[in-house]
Amino acid sequence: MAIHLYKTSTPGTRNGAVDSQVKSNPRNNLIYGQHRCGKGRNARGIITARHRGGGHKRLYRKIDFRRNEKDIYGRIVTIEYDPNRNAYICLIHYGDGEKRYILHPRGAIIGDTIVSGTEVPIKMGMPYL
Numbered sequence: 716m717a718i719h720l721y722k723t724s725t726p727g728t729r730n731g732a733v734d735s736q737v738k739s740n741p742r743n744n745l746i747y748g749q750h751r752c753g754k755g756r757n758a759r760g761i762i763t764a765r766h767r768g769g770g771h772k773r774l775y776r777k778i779d780f781r782r783n784e785k786d787i788y789g790r791i792v793t794i795e796y797d798p799n800r801n802a803y804i805c806l807i808h809y810g811d812g813e814k815r816y817i818l819h820p821r822g823a824i825i826g827d828t829i830v831s832g833t834e835v836p837i838k839m840g841m842p843y844l
Contacts, residue, residue, distance in 0.1 A: 744814075745814065747774065749773060749775040773799055776795075776816050777815075778804060778816050779815040784809050784811075784813065786834075786835070787809050787830065788810050789810065789828070791806070791827045791828075791829065792808050793805070794806075794823075794824075802818060803818075803819035804816045804817065805817050817829075
């Protein structure tokens with residue numbers, strides 16, 4: 716993975732680095748607007764917990780936690796940051812044409828092949844057979 720270092724022009728950009736492999740534009744059919752009604756309010760909408768609220772608007776990414784595409788190979792296409800869970804997620808293109816997000820496995824890079832099932836060996840970077 717290539718890491719892009721910023722040229723320092725202001726104190727805010729000092730010691731900044733970005734992983735060039737991480738994308739930021741999510742797929743439209745795998746995201747939806749999240750209804751955020753909390754922000755320290757009760758059922759009547761009255762502020763009960765002070766100093767909460769605001770924040771940046773976020774879209775929710777649908778993550779495949781079940782991994783029920785059994786014995787179908789998939790390829791990692793993009794690696795994105797998910798602001799809702801402070802983690803990275805991967806967009807997987809499966810062999811049957813389906814696209815899903817999964818949590819990013821440590822060490823996986825773009826182009827790796829993954830497969831989930833009961834009789835599949837546990838290892839990283841399994842190539843097409």
